[in-house]
Amino acid sequence: MSHRNLLKLCVFVTALWSFHSHAEDPHAAVFAESNYPSAIQCASCHPKVFWEWAVSNHAYSSISPMFHKFEQALNSLASGTIGSFCVRCHQQVATQMGEPREKALWERSDISREGVTCITCHRISNEFGKVNGERHVMPAPINAPVYGAGTGNAIEQVLTNADKYEVSVLTDDTAPTNDQWSVIHTKPIEFTQISKSEFCVSCHQVAVHPGIKLEVVWEQYRASPAADAGITCQDCHMGKVPGEPAGYDTWPIAIVNGQTVGDPNAKHSNHLFYGPGYPIAHPGLFPFNPKAIKWSIDDWLKFDYRSPWGEPKWEEKIEKGLIKAEFPEEWSNREDREEARYVISLNYKLLEDKKKSRIEVMENSMHIDGPFFSSKMETGKSLKFSYNIKNKDSGHNLPSGSLGAQPELWFNVALVDPDGVTVWETGYVDKYGDMADIHSLEVAAGTIKYDKQLFNLQTKFLTTNVKGTDREMYLPVNFDVDQLPHIRPAGLPTSVINHPPLIRMEGRSLPPLSSRKVDYKVPGKLITKPGKYTLQSRFRSRAEPIYFMKFVGATVDMEQSINEWMIDIHPYAAEFEIKNGKKNKVDKNTYPGYVAK
Ligand code: HEC
Ligand code: HEC
Ligand code: HEC
Ligand code: HEC
Ligand code: HEC
Structure with missing residues (x-):
């Protein structure tokens, strides 16, 4: 082990140690003096906030393998001109510390792994607007003030009774040497913007090119009924009901060395930041778990988590x-494998809880009415029906359509005949998991039918071809004849080239509180048997299309995880009778081989 790695390991172990036991810690001073304190330090007094954050997409933003694959692909295509654009948001602290964008995750400082971490929001005292993530986190050690809503008023009580709480604001030689003492920050300073929607703008509204906005939540929110009513992003994303402004949970703001301070029923803002997004990193690397950091990123990547390694019976x-x-050398020891497996099982529990909240936030965001039938229900007759999809969220579109053409949200409807055979379906997927639209590799190869009635709320990028026609593309990088690959604006103004911007986005999402009717038609020739039929419907939410993952060079494991952790929203089965009408023959080739559950 190299000297640097050894040092790193010491620091990790020390952090872990002080987090759990507050036992003697020779590195305490080093930690306390760091100008970018880790979430692990905050965790010792703010445990509830910490564990919510640990599984949030904020904590994931730096470790995300999809972020890195995408970021690298884009930089390669654009000949490096993207620069630190992406990392300054996803790895803000690291970028500010001057770590170059191409630096591998395992060579970076520990704090850079934490993505949008505590200090990214609580060491901000400037009101940033639409700055595409160019914010400034105040560098200061743990004992400097933090910035918050000004909810609590107990810090004075703690600081003036430092002996009782065993805390100190000192980090130098004059600090008390007792093992149990923790370094605390001085009085939190009230920063009013943190309680307002404006606080989220600097990262959740991103423009990269005329016609291309990678994040649009803010502009949708600004014009929304929720904004008029004074409902904030925080109210829906940090409250007690995922996605609804239904008030907050209560909890003490801080628990210092086991002692609750201040109001035990203070307002608690949930730091999970509810949303449909989900991690697909190695489960030893994410959720962010202090128990996991005794192993390096490299070590974890060599732990085959899909195998039974470390399961006691198997061992x-x-x-x-x-x-x-x-086993690779790093995992040649049985105890290590068992301990790692235990950490993974804890992380899976956190991921399962997150999945529940993802389903909740999505179910709370939409209302589905239907099916409404508008045709004769007889064999041999076309069956016409519709659903009404409503965005119940008064804050922004469903989905917001942020993040370019990635997040998918589509309707899957299947008609099951009296024998349990699926005779018709829309929203089905190809063998990779992609919808059967023009991006499907199987549709392109002709091995699966194009899904003509597909209802998909995913945003698309459109590019203008040389002849002026539009085409759906998956990446907003311009690498055609007009200019060199470049994400900055075109060299010529639109008025000169006489066509719309070469690349733009086409939103298909539902504006706040609006509805859309979806019409379907099942050809009569598929309905041959009289009896009880079922229409099975569900919305499906996935973070990334598989064709896009392939395009940026994602691993097989990443593709597998993105499919495994996707969610079904409002699954529903409607039963109805089909009477005997004109007889007709089934054409076995008109539907894909979907097998009903
Ligand atoms: C100004 C801040 C900002 C910048 C700059 C930014 N992102 Fe993001 N990114 C976000 C936010 C916010 C989300 C979550 C959006 C959502 O869920 O709607 C996100 C989500 C993502 C995700 C999906 C979640 C995941 O980790 O798998 C990927 C991938 C991603 N960004 C890649 C990039 C790439 C590549 C770039 C550079 C082209 C970039 N981002 C630049 C703010 C930013
Ligand atoms: C994306 C920004 C963001 C991140 C990251 C973040 N916070 Fe917060 N935090 C907030 C907001 C917003 C509030 C609520 C402000 C209000 O009440 O109006 C808050 C509230 C708090 C509170 C008040 C008590 C409570 O339970 O709500 C504490 C303590 C706190 N955060 C600590 C932390 C710690 C520790 C971390 C890291 C583990 C962290 N925060 C990460 C934005 C953030
Ligand atoms: C040794 C204990 C300790 C540590 C470590 C600690 N805090 Fe605190 N924190 C407190 C106490 C005590 C309060 C005051 C609680 C009250 O008023 O009820 C507080 C209050 C806060 C508040 C103000 C909440 C509000 O709205 O009034 C924020 C924000 C906060 N801490 C963030 C952090 C962050 C971020 C870190 C890590 C960089 C951190 N804390 C580390 C003990 C700690
Ligand atoms: C420093 C930049 C930054 C700030 C400030 C910030 N976010 Fe984020 N947020 C991100 C990034 C980056 C992601 C996505 C990370 C990923 O998944 O890779 C994200 C993800 C999210 C998600 C999860 C989306 C999903 O699909 O699950 C929600 C919800 C969210 N943010 C809400 C907020 C709110 C509300 C605020 C303001 C209180 C806020 N954020 C402030 C950068 C930021
Ligand atoms: C009235 C409640 C409400 C308000 C206000 C609200 N949201 Fe949301 N938000 C939701 C719900 C419900 C979802 C899940 C449905 C969806 O994906 O649109 C969501 C999803 C998201 C997502 C992830 C997926 C997506 O749709 O792209 C992000 C990021 C997000 N919100 C950020 C914000 C930010 C930032 C603000 C403030 C500018 C905000 N939200 C205001 C309810 C709200």
Whole structure:
């Protein structure tokens, strides 16, 4: 092990140690003096906030493998001209510390792994507007003030009774040497913008090119009924009901060395930041778990989490020589494997809880009415029906359409006949998991039918071709004849080239509180048997299209995870009778081989 790695390990272990036991800690001073304190330090007094944040997409923004694949692909295509544009938001603290964008995650400072971490929001005292993530986090050690809503008033009580709470604001030689003492920040300073929607703008509204906005939540919100009513982003994303402005949970703001301070029923803002997004990193690397950091990123990436490594029963068989397995050197020790497996099981629990909240926030965001039938319900007759989809969220579009053409939200409807056979379906997927639209590799290869009635709320990028026609594309990088690959504006103004901007976005999302009717028609020739039919419907939400993941060079494991963790929203089955009408033959080739559950 190199000297640097060894040092890193010491620092990790020390952090872990002080977080759990407050035992003697020779590195305490080093930590306390760091100008960019880690979330692990805040965790010792703000445990509830910490564990919510630890599984949030904010905590994920730097570790995200999809972020790195996408960021690298874009920089390669654009000959490096993207520069630090992406990392300054996803790895804000690291960028500010001067770490170059191309620096590998495992070579970076520990804090840079934490993405949008505590200090990214609580060491901000300037009101930033639409700055595409160019904010400034105040560099200061743990004992400097933090910025907050000014909810609590107990800090004085703690500071004036430092002995009782075993805290100190000192980090130098004059600091008390007692093992139990923690370094605390001085009085939190009230920063009123943190309670307002404007606080989120600097990162949640992103423009990169005329016609291309990677984040649009803010501009939608600004014109929304929620904004008029004074409902904030925080009210829906940090309250007690995911996605609804239904008030907040209560909890003490801080628990210092086991002692609750201040109001035990203070307002608590949930730091999970509810949303449909989800991590697909190695489960040893994310959720951010202090128990996991005793192993380096490299070590974790060598732990085959999809295998039974570290499961006691399986390990027992290895021990007895009943089965054989090979391990890399880092994981040659059984105890290590078992401990790692335990950490992974804790992380899975956190991911399952997050999944529940993802389903909740999405179910709270929409109302589905239907099916409404508008045709004769007879064999041999076309079956016409519709659903009404409503965006119940008064704050922004469903989905916001942020993040370019990535997040997918589509309607999957299947008609199941009296024998349990699916005779018709829309919103089905190809063998990779993609919808059967023009991006599907299987549609392109002709091995699966194009889904003509697909209802998909995903935003698309449109590019203008040489002849002036539009085409859906998946990446907003201009690499055609007009100019060199470049994400900055075109060299010529629109008035000269006489066509719309070469690339733009086409939103298909539902504005706040609006509805859209979706009409479907099942050809009569598919309805041959009289009896009880079922229409099965569900909305499906996935963070990334598989074709796009392939395009940016995602690994097979990443593709698998993105499919495994996707969610179904409002699954519903409607039963109805089809009477005997004109007989007709089924054409087996007109529907894909979907098997109903
Ligand atoms: C100004 C801040 C900002 C910048 C700059 C930015 N992002 Fe993001 N990014 C976000 C936000 C906010 C989200 C979450 C949006 C949502 O869920 O609607 C996000 C989400 C993502 C996600 C999906 C979540 C995940 O981690 O898998 C990817 C991938 C991503 N960004 C890649 C990029 C790339 C590549 C760039 C550079 C071209 C970039 N981002 C630039 C703010 C930013
Ligand atoms: C994306 C920004 C963001 C991040 C990241 C963030 N916070 Fe907060 N934090 C907020 C907002 C917004 C509030 C609520 C302000 C209000 O009440 O109006 C808040 C409130 C708090 C409070 C008040 C008590 C409570 O329970 O609500 C504490 C303490 C706190 N944060 C600590 C932390 C710690 C520790 C971390 C890291 C583990 C963290 N925050 C990460 C934005 C953030
Ligand atoms: C040694 C304990 C300790 C540590 C470590 C600590 N805090 Fe605090 N924090 C407190 C106490 C005590 C309060 C006051 C609680 C009250 O007023 O009820 C507080 C209050 C806050 C508040 C103000 C909440 C409000 O709205 O009034 C914020 C924000 C905050 N801390 C963030 C952080 C962050 C971020 C870190 C890590 C960089 C951190 N804290 C580390 C003990 C700690
Ligand atoms: C420093 C930049 C930054 C600030 C400030 C910020 N965010 Fe984020 N936010 C991000 C990034 C980056 C992501 C996505 C990270 C990822 O998944 O890779 C994100 C993700 C989210 C998500 C999860 C979306 C999903 O699909 O699950 C929500 C919700 C969210 N932010 C809400 C807020 C709110 C509300 C505020 C203001 C209180 C806020 N954010 C402030 C950068 C920021
Ligand atoms: C009235 C409640 C409400 C308000 C206000 C609100 N949101 Fe949301 N938000 C939701 C719901 C519900 C969802 C889940 C449905 C969806 O994806 O649109 C969501 C989803 C999101 C997502 C992730 C997925 C997406 O749609 O792109 C982000 C990021 C987000 N909100 C950020 C914000 C920010 C930033 C603000 C303030 C500028 C805000 N929200 C205001 C309710 C709200």
